[in-house]
Amino acid sequence: MNKHDQALLDAADRGDATAVRAALAAGADTEVRDAHGRTPLLLCSLGDRVEAARVLVTAGADPNAQDERDESPWLATGVTGSVAMMRVLLAAGPDLELRNRFGGIALIPASERGHVDYVRALLRETDIDVDHVNRLGWTALLEAVILGDGGRAHQEIAELLITAGATVDLPDRDGVTALEHAERRGFTRIADLLKSAG
Template identity: 60%
Template sequence: MTRNAALWQAAEQGDAGRVRDLLGRGASANARRPDGRTALTAAALGDHVAVARLLIDAGADPDPQDTARNNALLVTGETGSVAMLREVLRAGPDLTRTNRFGGTALIPAADRGHVAYVRELLKTEINVDHVNNLSWTALLEAVILGDGGTRHTEIVRLLLAAGANPNLADREGVTPLAHANQRGYGAMVQLLTSAGGK
């Protein structure tokens, strides 16, 4: 096994000691497996923060995407790890990169109810109104794929406070407010109405 292959495996397993050793012996911080997944993306998927820190300090690029269009930042939107997000942000990722659904990291985080993650990511310059391949924004996903409970309602509040357009409709022309009304999500309806939603 090459050093780079060993590094990728160690990153996936969260073995910080082995990663440090391999980097010291010349393995590339940008080691990738055949499908293009980087060691950093593997570490991010496993929430191995210490490993990610080592790789980033060694110059790992956060942006390369594998054949599934995942990269280190995009997978944190799925896992919701704030600690990993902070590490990846240190590396200066491209916030406009999109996953296989055409969404930025903000969109899966909104639909999965990752409140603390959304709050942290909104401190960056990420486009709060990005529209994915389904013609949904993070706001629409929080309403449509959320459960109307406290987590998704708080995400709606955070997105609106960050300037999300409450009237960006889906491809059928249905607005976030209309979706919230259809589902009987009273707290979301109040927030969206207060923000000028129609």
């Protein structure tokens, strides 16, 4: 790897937008990969380095470039829950159907992790598939109930997903619905939301 490419990776990892600009001006490749297959834009996304990411997006960096673990800049926003990064990457035209190593789209980890503002923005600003089913057989709604804690954030996410048109009675691969999971786990508020929507 040449020194300019390495400088770009380092600058992206630090979130140094000025150094990113300088490395690109010196001829660095926007799609250079580190030892784990991560591009500069993915490093920015993982670290929520919004300004450095904006420079890379302007230079044409790919929001869909996946690393050795199938993570991409776009998918990483669902993990971090960064609305600002999501909006920077939306300008680059990400593939909303791109799948992570679990076969999920960005909405699913965001719902599981309780990223309320991100889920709200994603549902409002994109036409992402609210009923996408990952390899585990779970939708965003199922994952919010199964892996969530039933608290305020997951209650809000369930409400947002229902309002966005999630199919509430879509079961997991064992035939168990989100309502049944909520009742089993004692998530009364989520169960009530699901009953009202059913």
